[in-house]
Amino acid sequence: MDGSCNNKLNPTWGMSFTRFNRLIPANYDDGYYAPRRARSGKTLPLARVLSRILNPDKKIIDKKYTALVMQWSQRGFLKCFPAETNCCSEKGKLVRDPAKYPLCYPVLVPQDDPDYGKSGIECFNLFVRSNTDVDSGCTARGGVQNQLTGTTHYLDMSLVYGSTDKEAASLREFKRGRLLTDIRGNQEWPPHGDTCDKKAEVCYRTGKYSL
Numbered sequence: 001m002d003g004s005c006n007n008k009l010n011p012t013w014g015m016s017f018t019r020f021n022r023l024i025p026a027n028y029d030d031g032y033y034a035p036r037r038a039r040s041g042k043t044l045p046l047a048r049v050l051s052r053i054l055n056p057d058k059k060i061i062d063k064k065y066t067a068l069v070m071q072w073s074q075r076g077f078l079k080c081f082p083a084e085t086n087c088c089s090e091k092g093k094l095v096r097d098p099a100k101y102p103l104c105y106p107v108l109v110p111q112d113d114p115d116y117g118k119s120g121i122e123c124f125n126l127f128v129r130s131n132t133d134v135d136s137g138c139t140a141r142g143g144v145q146n147q148l149t150g151t152t153h154y155l156d157m158s159l160v161y162g163s164t165d166k167e168a169a170s171l172r173e174f175k176r177g178r179l180l181t182d183i184r185g186n187q188e189w190p191p192h193g194d195t196c197d198k199k200a201e202v203c204y205r206t207g208k209y210s211l
C-alpha cells in the first residue's frame with residue numbers, strides 16, 4: 001500500500017513520504033532552500049508575466065503533444081506533499097510576506113495584469129511549496145532541503161486508492177472489494193470531498209488529495 005518492499009535489497013525505495021531523487025543538482029539561491037534568482041542576481045520574472053508571453057490567448061495546434069501530456073505532468077506535480085500554508089486570502093489578498101515565510105511562494109499578480117489587475121487580486125495560492133525532509137525532522141541530504149512525495153513513487157494509482165492503510169480504509173466499502181461511491185445523475189462517482197477550492201463545481205475525495 002505504501003510502496004515499500006518492491007525492492008528486496010532496498011525495501012524503502014519508492015515508499016510514500018520519502019525524498020524525491022534529483023536528476024540535476026539543486027539550484028537554490030542560498031544553496032539551501034531559497035528560490036533561485038536570475039544570473040544577474042535579480043528576481044525571476046513573475047509567473048503571470050511568463051504565462052501571457054509563452055501561452056498567448058490564441059488557438060495553437062501542437063503536432064506532437066496532446067492534453068495527455070498535461071494530465072501526466074499534473075499527476076507528477078500532485079505527488080508532492082504540499083505544506084498547509086495559506087499565503088493568500090480567499091479574495092486574493094497577500095496575507096503573509098513570502099520573505100518571512102519560507103513555505104509561502106504564491107503566484108503574484110502584477111498591477112497591469114489584463115485579466116486580474118483591475119479586480120484588486122494580488123495573488124493566487126496555487127503553488128504552495130512542498131514539505132521537505134527538514135520539515136519532517138530529518139537531516140538535509142546533500143546539504144540542501146529535499147522535497148517529499150505524498151504518494152508512492154510508482155504509477156500505481158495511489159492518488160485514487162491511497163498510500164496508507166488509513167487512507168485506503170477511508171475510501172473502501174468493504175464489500176466485494178469496492179470503493180465508496182456517490183450516486184449523481186444515476187451514475188457512480190468517487191465520494192464527495194471537502195478540501196477543494198470553494199469555487200470548484202465538484203470535489204472528489206480520493207487517495208491523498210481531493211480532486
